[in-house]
Amino acid sequence: MTTIGLLHPGEMGASVGRAARANGHRVLWASEGRGPDTAARAAGAGLEDAGTLRALGSASDVVLSVCPPHAAGDVARAVAAAGFRGLYVDGNAVAPATARALGTLIEKAGATFVDGGIVGPPPDKPGTTRLYLSGPAAARVAELFTTGPLEAIVLPGELTSASAVKMAYAAWNKGQQALIMAVRALATAEGVDETLVAEWQRSQPDLPKRSENAARGSARKAWRWVGEMDEIAAAFAAAGLPDGFHRAAGEVYRRLSPYKDAAAPPTIEDVAKTLRKEPRP
Numbered sequence: 001m002t003t004i005g006l007l008h009p010g011e012m013g014a015s016v017g018r019a020a021r022a023n024g025h026r027v028l029w030a031s032e033g034r035g036p037d038t039a040a041r042a043a044g045a046g047l048e049d050a051g052t053l054r055a056l057g058s059a060s061d062v063v064l065s066v067c068p069p070h071a072a073g074d075v076a077r078a079v080a081a082a083g084f085r086g087l088y089v090d091g092n093a094v095a096p097a098t099a100r101a102l103g104t105l106i107e108k109a110g111a112t113f114v115d116g117g118i119v120g121p122p123p124d125k126p127g128t129t130r131l132y133l134s135g136p137a138a139a140r141v142a143e144l145f146t147t148g149p150l151e152a153i154v155l156p157g158e159l160t161s162a163s164a165v166k167m168a169y170a171a172w173n174k175g176q177q178a179l180i181m182a183v184r185a186l187a188t189a190e191g192v193d194e195t196l197v198a199e200w201q202r203s204q205p206d207l208p209k210r211s212e213n214a215a216r217g218s219a220r221k222a223w224r225w226v227g228e229m230d231e232i233a234a235a236f237a238a239a240g241l242p243d244g245f246h247r248a249a250g251e252v253y254r255r256l257s258p259y260k261d262a263a264a265p266p267t268i269e270d271v272a273k274t275l276r277k278e279p280r281p
Contacts, residue, residue: 005060013066015122022148057084070227080109096160117166178249222256
């Protein structure tokens with residue numbers, strides 16, 4: 001049995017922790033500085049509370065970071081400062097350059113770095129979610145998920161191949177959702193939304209539903225995706241590609257961030273009105 005320290009059990013992280021437990025591993029989390037919602041998710045996934053990050057690091061063979069991308073650097077620095085010397089897996093949506101910087105930080109502190117990228121929803125059933133892994137020690141992490149709902153895939157090549165796959169996948173998956181919502185907002189602003197939807201129903205009949213699904217599925221998560229769009233833009237720029245589209249997608253999600261604590265998902269009409277407002281300073 002391997003002991004895995006999970007930082008931090010949000011919706012995705014808690015499900016990843018549950019998948020690790022399904023493989024017979026012990027999974028810890030650290031309640032220090034975390035709120036009651038995180039505690040409830042951790043309890044629901046059967047995770048053990050180590051209390052502090054330092055205690056978690058001391059007891060863990062592997063530390064797995066699953067957090068919003070804007071927090072990936074802070075988590076890595078905190079783990080390094082806590083003296084962790086085991087296997088550190090960054091499972092966050094960050095650009096390859098960011099992953100390389102995190103790897104340098106972690107390995108200078110004496111731990112071993114593995115790059116990871118999660119594609120799919122929280123892994124609650126088999127066949128939906130992949131954990132891509134890269135780096136010399138990637139196979140050691142894949143061995144932790146040989147059964148259960150999370151499929152681990154080891155990639156050859158560069159240390160940061162897993163992050164590159166995640167960036168390319170999310171560039172389309174989340175980028176097109178931002179675009180289609182912005183298109184509906186433009187049509188609403190110009191008073192032609194009904195005409196646009198009618199034309200779509202004739203020529204591209206899947207688009208009306210896709211725009212509605214984008215609003216329902218992404219608005220309450222938009223606050224988490226702002227940083228991800230920034231990371232994707234950085235990845236595009238580093239590859240010599242235009243980065244403006246995903247900078248704009250990040251602004252779309254930034255304008256939708258007030259829906260974070262909404263009791264119910266908004267309609268596409270609500271989202272269109274929200275997007276037309278001036279961005280908050």
